[in-house]
Amino acid sequence: MVRVLKLPQWFVGLLFAVTLWYFTFATFRENFWLTFLFSSAVLALYGVVMGGDRRLRMSRYEAAIAFWVAVALYVFFFVFNFIFSLFETPREWIEQIYDSGGGVPWYYLTVILVLVAIFEEFFWRGYILRALADRMNPLPALILGSLLYALVHVIAGNPLLIVAAFIAGAVFGLLYLVTKSLLATIFCHALFTVAAFVVMPFR
Template identity: 30%
Template sequence: MKKLIQDPRILIGLALAHVLLFFSFHDRTIFWYIFSGSVLILIAYAMLQEEVDDEVSFFQYIVSGTLGGLLLYFIFWLGIQGFRLLHLPIETSLNNLYKWFAPSLFWQYLALILVAAPGEELFWRGFIQKRLGKKFKPSLSVLTASILYASVHIYSGSFLLILAALLSGLAWGTLYLWKKSMPLVIVSHIIFDLMMFIILPLH
C-alpha cells in the first residue's frame, strides 16, 4: 500500500477514473455520452504515462484475443446458468444491468467497440497494472489492478457489475501479464463485449 501511495501518477489516474465514472453512472439516461467522453480522457492520460506493449504478431493477437474473449464469455455464461440452477435471485439484477447500461443505439455500439473496450484496457492494464508491476510481484499487480478496476464500478449501484469487472479484470490482467500485448487484450475485450451485448446477451 505504501508503494502505491508513493506513486502520484497512479493516484492521479485513480482519482480521475473515480471522478469520471461517478459522473458517468450518475445519470443513466445520458450514461453513454458521459462514459464515452470519460474513457477518452482516461486513454489520453494513460498514453502520456506508459508506452503500449505489443510483443506478439498480428495473427497471434487476433487468434489468441478472439479465443480469450470467447472463453471469458463462456465462463460468464456458465456462471449465470449456475445462478439459475441454484434458483438464486439473479434475473432482476441482470435485466436491470442490461436496461441501464447496455448500448441501444448504433453510435453506442460503435463507442463500445472503438472507445470503451480499447480505452479500459489501455488505462487499467496498460497503465495501472503495468505501473503496479514495477512495484509489486506480477500476481499482486494483477490482483490489485483488478480490484481497482472493480472499485470504479461501485457507482453503478450493481453488485453484479462490480463482480463482473473484478473477474474480467483478473482474466485480462493475467492475459496481459502472460502475453505482454495490448492489442491482444483489446481484441479479447472487444470479442467479449460483442458476445455479451450483440451476439448472445445473457439476459
C-alpha cells in the same frame, strides 16, 4: 514547515477514474453510453500522457490467444449468468446492467463498445496494471489491478457488475501480462463485450 503529500501518478489517475465513473453511473444515466465513452476516453488520454503503454502490436499467435480467451470468458459468464438468473434478485441485477443505457441501435452500441474497450485497456491495463507491475510481483499486481478495476464499479450499485468487473479485469490483466501486447487485450475485450451486449446478450 508543512510537508506536502505527494501521491503516485497512478493513484491520482485512480481518483480521477472514481470521479468520472461517479458521473457516468450515478449522474448521467439518460446518456449513459455517451458519458461512458467520454469518461473512458479521458482516462485513456491521462494514461498515455502519464507514460502508459502505447505499443499497438499483436502477432497472429497473440491474436489467436486473445480470441479464445474471449470465447472462454463468454462461456464462463454464460454459465455464470444461467446460475444467477435462477434467483430473483441476481436476475434483477443482470437486467439492470442491460437497462443502464436504454434502447440503443446495435450498430451504434457496437461502435461504442469497441471504442470503450480500446480506451479502458489503455488506462486500466496499459497504465494502471503496468505501473503496479513495475512496483511489485506480477501476481499481486494482477490481483490489486483487478480489485481496483472492480471497486470503481461500486458506484453503479450493482453487486453482480462488481464481481463481473473483477473477473473480466483479472482475465484481461493476465492476458496483458502474459502476451505483453496491449492490442491483444483490446481485441479480447472488444470481442467479449460486443458478444455479451450485441451478438448474444445474456438477458
